[in-house]
Amino acid sequence: MIANPIPWPDGARCAVAMTWDMDADSAFNWYNQETADNLVAAQSWTRYDPLIAIPRLVEQFARRDLRLTFFVPGWVIEKYPAQIDLLLKNGHEIALHGYLHERSNEIDKDDELYWLGRGLEAYRKDVGAGPRGWRAPSFAFSKHSLRYLLEAGFEYDSSLMGDDIPYALRDGNATLLEFPVDCEHGVCGAYTVLVDDKPVRSCLMFGCKPRALGCALSRGSPSATSCTRRNRRSGTITDCNAASARRDF
Numbered sequence: 151m152i153a154n155p156i157p158w159p160d161g162a163r164c165a166v167a168m169t170w171d172m173d174a175d176s177a178f179n180w181y182n183q184e185t186a187d188n189l190v191a192a193q194s195w196t197r198y199d200p201l202i203a204i205p206r207l208v209e210q211f212a213r214r215d216l217r218l219t220f221f222v223p224g225w226v227i228e229k230y231p232a233q234i235d236l237l238l239k240n241g242h243e244i245a246l247h248g249y250l251h252e253r254s255n256e257i258d259k260d261d262e263l264y265w266l267g268r269g270l271e272a273y274r275k276d277v278g279a280g281p282r283g284w285r286a287p288s289f290a291f292s293k294h295s296l297r298y299l300l301e302a303g304f305e306y307d308s309s310l311m312g313d314d315i316p317y318a319l320r321d322g323n324a325t326l327l328e329f330p331v332d333c334e335h336g337v338c339g340a341y342t343v344l345v346d347d348k349p350v351r352s353c354l355m356f357g358c359k360p361r362a363l364g365c366a367l368s369r370g371s372p373s374a375t376s377c378t379r380r381n382r383r384s385g386t387i388t389d390c391n392a393a394s395a396r397r398d399f
Contacts, residue, residue, distance in 0.1 A: 224272030
């Protein structure tokens, strides 16, 4: 067992709070820029989650008076405002999860900062004040990420795997609270262990499609109703399902 075991309140063996990565088809579009609009079956697979699974899950959480954290890419926030409103209305936290589920350690530092800015812009426009929390898409935390997150005013990260309890990420005199993650393949959902309402352990588990409430601990990834091609250099996003839709960065 760990050297610093948790003294659970009232003799409880554990306490669990679920967290969710609502990726949508953001990564799908990031990696399939030229073909996403033609991959119709894959698009339909991802659309089930926001249109069917997320409302069902939110209903179940409301019945149990559960308020959870959803890590959401900025692109998904923009494309699914109704789902974001539903989560906020039910008291859930929206944390940031990149913009188009870009992997920060696969792009250069200027692009990482650029896409972080795009995510923050989407969040502030549609959610309100800046996000408290961050989870790097695919846990791809780069050597520049800590500094960028601190400069942007984040309070915590939940991307790394360095302990069983929260710990501090330090950059000079500045610190960011880390809620460590533990990946368990083939299991659904995510959780953060709580003690006295304070998070102690964050564990992301994934692998199950939320086709029914019987898989209520699945990722619950919502996806966008139209695909998007991102073009960093030309500065445009083209909505594939709209004949001439174009948005400036």
